[in-house]
Amino acid sequence: MRIFIYSLQTAFKNLWMEKWINFLTVLSVSIGLLILSTFAAITLNMDAVIKRWAMSFGLVVYVEDNLSKEKENKLKDLLQRDPDILEVKYISKNQALKELRNIMGDESAILEGFENNPLPSSFELKLKSELLHPDLVKGKASQIKDLSGIEEVQYGEKWLSSLNKITEIMKISTILLGSIILVAIVFVTYSTIKIFFYRRKDEIETLKLLGATRSFIRFPFLLEGLLIGLAGGIISSLSLFGIYTIIAMKIPLFMPSIKAIMVSLPLSIYLSVPPAGAVMSFIGSFIAVGKIRY
Amino acid sequence: MIEFSGVSKYYDQDIILKDVSVSIEKAEMVFLTGPSGAGKTTLLKLIYCAERPDEGHIVVAGWDIRKLKQRTIPFLRRNLGIVFQDFRLLRNKTVFENVALALRIHDMHPTEIKEDVFEVLKDVKLSHKANTYPAHLSGGEQQRIVIARAMVTKPTVLLADEPTGNLDAETSATIMNLFRDINTRGTTVLIATHNKSLFQGTGCRILYLRENQIEKELIG
Numbered sequence: 001m002r003i004f005i006y007s008l009q010t011a012f013k014n015l016w017m018e019k020w021i022n023f024l025t026v027l028s029v030s031i032g033l034l035i036l037s038t039f040a041a042i043t044l045n046m047d048a049v050i051k052r053w054a055m056s057f058g059l060v061v062y063v064e065d066n067l068s069k070e071k072e073n074k075l076k077d078l079l080q081r082d083p084d085i086l087e088v089k090y091i092s093k094n095q096a097l098k099e100l101r102n103i104m105g106d107e108s109a110i111l112e113g114f115e116n117n118p119l120p121s122s123f124e125l126k127l128k129s130e131l132l133h134p135d136l137v138k139g140k141a142s143q144i145k146d147l148s149g150i151e152e153v154q155y156g157e158k159w160l161s162s163l164n165k166i167t168e169i170m171k172i173s174t175i176l177l178g179s180i181i182l183v184a185i186v187f188v189t190y191s192t193i194k195i196f197f198y199r200r201k202d203e204i205e206t207l208k209l210l211g212a213t214r215s216f217i218r219f220p221f222l223l224e225g226l227l228i229g230l231a232g233g234i235i236s237s238l239s240l241f242g243i244y245t246i247i248a249m250k251i252p253l254f255m256p257s258i259k260a261i262m263v264s265l266p267l268s269i270y271l272s273v274p275p276a277g278a279v280m281s282f283i284g285s286f287i288a289v290g291k292i293r294y
Numbered sequence: 295m296i297e298f299s300g301v302s303k304y305y306d307q308d309i310i311l312k313d314v315s316v317s318i319e320k321a322e323m324v325f326l327t328g329p330s331g332a333g334k335t336t337l338l339k340l341i342y343c344a345e346r347p348d349e350g351h352i353v354v355a356g357w358d359i360r361k362l363k364q365r366t367i368p369f370l371r372r373n374l375g376i377v378f379q380d381f382r383l384l385r386n387k388t389v390f391e392n393v394a395l396a397l398r399i400h401d402m403h404p405t406e407i408k409e410d411v412f413e414v415l416k417d418v419k420l421s422h423k424a425n426t427y428p429a430h431l432s433g434g435e436q437q438r439i440v441i442a443r444a445m446v447t448k449p450t451v452l453l454a455d456e457p458t459g460n461l462d463a464e465t466s467a468t469i470m471n472l473f474r475d476i477n478t479r480g481t482t483v484l485i486a487t488h489n490k491s492l493f494q495g496t497g498c499r500i501l502y503l504r505e506n507q508i509e510k511e512l513i514g
């Protein structure tokens with residue numbers, strides 16, 4: 001405990017003694033984290049948009065013509081009991097015809113040519129969002145098609161796969177950008193702490209000769225790194241909050257449609273940036289201090 | 295307390311110590327002398343593990359230096375008080391902080407540290423310089439700070455490398471009295487020096503180092 005307090009004092013003293021280098025390091029760390037969290041904010045917003053899109057995705061299941069009412073009910077029951085299916089909406093032949101008439105308007109006269117209603121009855125299904133992947137939907141569709149009494153299953157295959165591609169690209173670029181920035185933060189702190197370590201080589205040598213343990217020597221450097229990352233993280237969280245608030249206030253004036261889409265950032269983003277910075281900088285300083293040999 | 299048997303030390307090809315064997319008992323006070331470059335500092339460095347022997351065995355305060363692991367070296371050194379020939383004071387710390395550092399390393403309580411540091415500064419007659427930085431001290435004053443730092447931990451073994459090199463005769467006598475005091479309280483003292491007047495008439499053993507060996511042993 002005493003060693004911790006002493007290390008903390010030493011760390012603060014050293015941070016202050018080298019305030020300019022430290023200021024620049026904190027600044028670099030906070031810029032990196034700000035880019036990262038801004039990107040996370042964009043991703044979150046995109047994600048919300050995509051989720052909304054995905055809500056509209058549905059499968060249409062056409063029932064074989066002249067299937068008995070009883071069998072149709074059985075099918076409906078079967079579909080409703082499937083845990084993957086959120087919602088089952090039955091559209092009867094007559095309903096379908098009515099809708100078609102509405103759509104065709106004046107031209108619906110053509111339909112009068114038919115003796116019987118040519119349209120099949122159908123079910124409109126909504127799937128669970130976890131299932132919205134091209135392969136999974138395909139599997140589900142063919143599984144439904146194999147049920148007796150089903151004529152055909154239709155859905156927007158192209159639409160689904162492009163939706164998926166967008167999600168995939170977003171995921172990959174978040175991970176890529178995220179790791180690049182995190183590595184950069186590790187590196188920035190690494191080089192700063194390495195400079196301090198070399199500058200104080202003589203002092204460290206003396207500490208060793210006086211019987212200082214490795215922890216006694218290391219702790220101040222590790223704490224310095226950690227504090228740099230923490231400070232950078234706090235600055236970037238505050239800036240993100242500021243920027244986001246301003247944007248949320250100003251943008252709807254120019255582009256009202258954006259307002260509907262924009263989600264408010266969860267507190268967890270603001271709260272997770274400082275610890276992330278601290279951890280990365282800690283790793284950087286840990287590598288910089290390296291193994292202490294007597 | 296300190297035991298050398300068949301110890302040799304080379305720097306690259308240069309032989310510095312050759313087959314040195316010597317034994318220093320607990321609570322003994324011993325002087326190490328010899329011409330410049332004879333290897334006095336090297337011998338002390340072997341004791342505090344700043345150098346490792348190329349041959350032979352060294353045992354210090356019960357620790358076999360050869361078998362010592364990296365992470366146990368600090369614990370050996372905490373039994374030692376060392377007056378370095380090149381002082382090794384920290385430039386960016388005051389006199390008080392420099393001396394206190396030794397006790398901090400020993401994980402002592404801050405209030406005790408304060409008491410002990412002021413006491414030892416009084417012993418070396420530098421209490422009034424407590425808040426001065428080493429760069430603003432004379433060579434002799436710096437040397438006394440180093441001595442204070444070595445003694446403040448009440449070590450089992452005190453190693454002093456030319457401790458009076460920068461001191462006048464009177465101050466040297468004061469310092470020698472401090473060494474004798476700490477010695478009578480049970481600390482083993484080994485002093486490397488050129489200064490014959492330090493050991494003349496002390497009745498202590500004097501190891502005379504020359505041509506890589508302890509050439510002779512006298513009584514002062």
Ligand SMILES: Nc1ncnc2c1ncn2[C@@H]1O[C@H](COP(=O)(O)OP(=O)(O)OP(=O)(O)O)[C@@H](O)[C@H]1O
Nearest residue numbers: 305306310328329330331332333334335336337379
């Ligand atoms: N790190 C080193 N690398 C190579 N040679 C060294 C090293 N340290 C000391 N020496 C050599 O070892 C020899 C002994 O040096 P040492 O410092 O032990 O002498 P000393 O007896 O303490 O001398 P002095 O009385 O001048 O302090 C010298 O010739 C010196 O040049």
Ligand SMILES: [Mg+2]
Nearest residue numbers: 334335379455
């Ligand atoms: Mg020497």
